[in-house]
Amino acid sequence: MAEKILLVDDNPVNLKVLGDALEPHGYSILAAPSGEVALRVAAAGAPELILLDILMPGLDGIETCRLLKEKPATRDIPVIFISAKNDSVAEGFRAGGIDYITKPFQSEEVLLRVENHLKRIRLTKELVDKNERLRKEIELRERADEKLNALSDQEAERWGVAGLVGKSRTVAAILEDVRKLHAFGATSVLLTGESGTGKELIARAIHFGGPRAKAPFIPVNCVAIPEELAESLFFGHLKGSFTGATADRKGYFEQADGGTLFLDEIGDMPLLLQAKLLRVLEDGIVTPLGATAGKRVNVRVLAATNVDLDAKIADRSFRQDLYFRLARFTVLNPPLRQRREDIPLLSEHFLHLFSREMGRRARLSPGALAMLEAYDFPGNVRELKNIIERSLIESGGGEIQASHIRLAGPRAAAAPSPRPAADFAAAEELPLNLDKAEDLLIQRALAAADGNIAEAARLLGVHRTRIYRNLAARRQT
Numbered sequence: 001m002a003e004k005i006l007l008v009d010d011n012p013v014n015l016k017v018l019g020d021a022l023e024p025h026g027y028s029i030l031a032a033p034s035g036e037v038a039l040r041v042a043a044a045g046a047p048e049l050i051l052l053d054i055l056m057p058g059l060d061g062i063e064t065c066r067l068l069k070e071k072p073a074t075r076d077i078p079v080i081f082i083s084a085k086n087d088s089v090a091e092g093f094r095a096g097g098i099d100y101i102t103k104p105f106q107s108e109e110v111l112l113r114v115e116n117h118l119k120r121i122r123l124t125k126e127l128v129d130k131n132e133r134l135r136k137e138i139e140l141r142e143r144a145d146e147k148l149n150a151l152s153d154q155e156a157e158r159w160g161v162a163g164l165v166g167k168s169r170t171v172a173a174i175l176e177d178v179r180k181l182h183a184f185g186a187t188s189v190l191l192t193g194e195s196g197t198g199k200e201l202i203a204r205a206i207h208f209g210g211p212r213a214k215a216p217f218i219p220v221n222c223v224a225i226p227e228e229l230a231e232s233l234f235f236g237h238l239k240g241s242f243t244g245a246t247a248d249r250k251g252y253f254e255q256a257d258g259g260t261l262f263l264d265e266i267g268d269m270p271l272l273l274q275a276k277l278l279r280v281l282e283d284g285i286v287t288p289l290g291a292t293a294g295k296r297v298n299v300r301v302l303a304a305t306n307v308d309l310d311a312k313i314a315d316r317s318f319r320q321d322l323y324f325r326l327a328r329f330t331v332l333n334p335p336l337r338q339r340r341e342d343i344p345l346l347s348e349h350f351l352h353l354f355s356r357e358m359g360r361r362a363r364l365s366p367g368a369l370a371m372l373e374a375y376d377f378p379g380n381v382r383e384l385k386n387i388i389e390r391s392l393i394e395s396g397g398g399e400i401q402a403s404h405i406r407l408a409g410p411r412a413a414a415a416p417s418p419r420p421a422a423d424f425a426a427a428e429e430l431p432l433n434l435d436k437a438e439d440l441l442i443q444r445a446l447a448a449a450d451g452n453i454a455e456a457a458r459l460l461g462v463h464r465t466r467i468y469r470n471l472a473a474r475r476q477t
Contacts, residue, residue, distance in 0.1 A: 002028040003118055004047040008038040008064070009082070010056045018051060021107035022114060035059030039067055042074045049118060051101075051110075054083035054092065062088065062095050069096040078117060128243045135244035137229055168339040177331050178205045185211040188281070190266075190326045191304040193333030196382030199304040200264060202331060207260040212300060215259030218252050222269045230273045232289055235280075241290025253286045257297045266303040266326065267312055271319070278322045301326065336377040336384065343373050346381060350388040351400070360397030366471040367402040367446065367453045374447030375407050383408075402452060442470050 005027050007018045012033070019029045030045050032038035036059050042050060050068070054061035061081060068074045081092040084103040092100060099113060181189060189206060191199040200219060207217045225233055236251030252261055263269070269277070280286055281301060285294035303326045312318035336343065347364060355362045364372075368391070377383050387405060394404040441460065446467075449455035457464035 002026055003049070004028045004030055004045060005114065006030040006032060006038065006042055006045065006047040006050045006077075008032045008035065008050065008056075008061070009053040010034060011053075014053065014082075017107065018110060021110050025111060025115075027114075035061065035064035035067075038064055039071075039074075042068060042077060043071065046073075047077060048121060049114060050077055050079045051114075052079050052081055052097075054081055054085065054088050062091055065092065065095040065097055078121060080113060080117065131242050131244035134229060134232070134242070135246070137226070138232060138249065167345055168342045170334050170339045171342060174202060174331060174333065177329075178202065178209060181206050181329060182210040184329075186300055188301045188303070188326050188328050190323075190330045191302065191333060192309075192330060193304075193306065194335045194380055195306045196380035197333040197335060198381050199306075199333055200262060202333060203260070203262045203302040203304065206302060207262075207300075212259050216256050217260050217262065218256040219262040219264060220252055221264045223265045227270050227273070230270065231276070234273070234277070235286045236288035238288055238290035241288070245290070248288075251286060251288065253280060253297050253299055254295065256299045258299075260300045260302055263301060263303040265305060265307075267305040267307040267309055267318060271317065274319045274322050278319065278325060281322075281325050336380045340373055343377075343384065344369060346384055347372055347388055350385050351392065354389050354392050355397070358392065358397060360392065362392055362395065362397050362400060364400050365402065366468060367456075368400045368405055370443060370446035370453075370456075370471060371402045371405055371407070374443050402446075438470060442467055 003026075005022060007015050007029060008031075009015050009018070010033055015031050015033070019031065023029050030041055030047055032041045035056055038050070038052070039059075041047075052061045052065060056064075059067075061083070065079050065081075068077065068079065079097045080099040080101060081088070081097045082101045082103060082105065083092075089100050099117060101110060101113060181187060189203075191202055193199055203219075204217060207213065220233075231237075232249065232251065234251045234253060236249050236254055237245050239245055239248050280297075284298065285296050287294040309318055309323055313320045313323060336346075347369065351362060351364060372384070372387070379386070387407070390406060391400045391404040394406075395401065442456065445456035445459045446453070449459060453464050453467050457467055460467075
């Protein structure tokens with residue numbers, strides 16, 4: 001759509017000369033022979049720019065400009081004065097004008113001035129629109145962060161003390177690391193492990209068991225932060241630091257002052273932000289946007305990643321100096337498939353949790369538990385939790401059978417294809433211990449039979465009571 005320009009002059013010749021200079025270049029021309037008409041045309045036509053003669057009978061250009069600036073509908077329309085009287089320049093600027101063209105004018109000069117001002121107006125509008133979008137995005141993210149923090153707090157409470165459920169040596173080692181870190185409340189920590197292994201729960205255990213427990217715990221997902229918002233979100237901004245910044249805002253570091261900042265998916269943080277994060281970690285000072293001086297903060301940073309940071313350092317997408325600063329202590333959280341002995345305990349934990357919420361008394365059948373123990377859980381503990389919740393719904397709140405469990409990983413895809421019993425022993429070398437070999441064969445048979453104990457017994461050539469006895473014995477150990 002063509003940009004509209006309002007020409008205001010009591011001389012029709014001047015209006016024509018101005019129109020002839022501008023119209024061939026794609027501008028839509030509005031004309032007014034007096035200040036009174038100009039006020040009405042400007043309010044109705046909403047031009048992008050006004051060229052206004054100063055010396056006119058009745059309402060002169062200076063007063064017309066003052067009245068334009070008083071009305072909400074026209075106050076933001078830029079005004080360029082046109083006059084032969086140079087002594088009116090200062091008064092015109094005080095009235096709200098942005099430029100001054102002296103008569104007699106050259107068409108080329110008028111066109112150049114108009115193009116430059118309209119370009120500036122367009123750029124200003126784009127900046128205002130962008131900053132308004134950023135302001136709204138920041139507000140939305142602040143509200144989302146508040147909800148996320150509340151949900152995250154509820155989740156940590158629901159999962160028990162620090163949520164670290166399990167009896168494996170892995171969980172014992174993690175708990176020992178957490179206890180060590182309680183004594184060192186300022187040490188930064190890097191938590192590594194696949195998605196869904198519970199890295200945030202470990203971070204919460206470190207925070208809430210240590211000397212910072214009563215201070216804020218601020219979790220931040222680095223992947224979800226647009227680059228253009230990162231500085232404001234992390235370091236804050238002052239009112240007026242950019243168009244749309246209507247109030248001061250504390251960044252994540254100030255919000256976490258005295259407590260812990262948990263940076264999830266740190267491996268996906270943009271390089272520019274990595275450099276600024278490193279500086280804050282080194283000197284403990286954050287500088288909000290628009291500020292001339294920094295603020296000192298006391299924040300412990302716990303970072304988590306599910307990617308190979310060594311590979312990212314090698315391809316220069318992650319700073320090695322930041323890695324060394326974060327990884328002063330590293331906690332590895334292995335996937336659930338590497339600590340299968342925790343599956344029964346976690347399953348019972350989640351089942352108790354959801355049963356209580358739904359007002360049900362449910363339990364896992366031996367076949368259902370065996371099916372879970374044979375599954376690889378690509379989504380780790382998070383996937384197990386979701387499976388238990390869905391299976392409880394599927395069962396209607398009674399005993400959960402293998403048929404109620406929906407698996408989605410590679411083991412699940414292979415499991416429904418029954419195989420001859422002899423193939424189970426060939427799948428991998430059996431342990432020499434007879435009890436362990438029996439345990440392994442029964443697990444494989446249950447996986448192949450989709451948790452159906454009768455079918456598993458048929459594949460093994462034994463009575464199903466033998467499988468029941470085996471499963472009961474394993475639960476007691």
